[in-house]
Every structure is written in structure tokens, then in C-alpha cells.
Amino acid sequence: MENSGRTDNLDRVTGWWIFAGTLLFIAGVLNIIYGIAAIGDSKFFAENVTLIDTSLNTYGWVVLVLGVIELIAAFSLFSGGGFGRVIGIIAAGLAAIGALLTIGLAPIWTLCMFILAVVVIYELAKSPDRA
Numbered sequence: 001m002e003n004s005g006r007t008d009n010l011d012r013v014t015g016w017w018i019f020a021g022t023l024l025f026i027a028g029v030l031n032i033i034y035g036i037a038a039i040g041d042s043k044f045f046a047e048n049v050t051l052i053d054t055s056l057n058t059y060g061w062v063v064l065v066l067g068v069i070e071l072i073a074a075f076s077l078f079s080g081g082g083f084g085r086v087i088g089i090i091a092a093g094l095a096a097i098g099a100l101l102t103i104g105l106a107p108i109w110t111l112c113m114f115i116l117a118v119v120v121i122y123e124l125a126k127s128p129d130r131a
Helices: 004-012 015-039 056-078 082-101 107-125
Strands: none
Touching (some): 015 056, 015 082, 056 082, 082 107
């Protein structure tokens, strides 16, 4: 009985993959919460916010969908799937761009989220270490 396909997947799961998956999971949950708050036109972000000539409602839907994508990528990374690697890179890239779009609201938080997204992209994009 050969189970090399599953073993190969588990060999890919390194500490950095778990780190990236955990960050994507946390970001996904937070983006879902922020998306729901923005869709409801909550004053959670700031009073009378206009982001790139769109309403807070549009921003909320974008962030909500991004959060769901991040959760899917996180669970795929935890299971060792290559799908999670590709989706994780895309989701982290979109999260980095989204963070920079809100730099006027919370500059320090935005820069922290941008840096974390770049670290996730770097760790998922580099080739696996071979012993």
C-alpha cells in the first residue's frame, strides 16, 4: 500500500506554512467581521467614510469575499494542499492592496497588515527547503 501522495503533502507543511495559514485564518475571520460591519454601514471605521469613490457598503462586500477566500486558503494550507499555496498568495496580495487603500484611516495598522501580507507571500512563494 503506497500513500506517497498524502506523505508528499504532509512533507510540504512546514512551520512557515502553518504560520502563513494561521495568519490567513486570522485575517479571514477579521475581514469577515469588518466586511459585515461595513455592509451594515456601521460607524466602526470612521464617520462618513468614502473609499476610492465607492461606498462603505461596496468595500464591505469586497472585504467579506476576501475573508472567505483567506479562510479557504488557510484550511488548504493546513492540509498541505498546493491549492492553498496559490490561493494564499493571491489572497495575501489582495489583502496587501486592500490594506494600502485604507492607509488614511489607520496608518500604523495598515503598515503592519501590509508587512504581514508580504511575509506570507514570500514564504508561500519560495521553493520548499530540501534536506
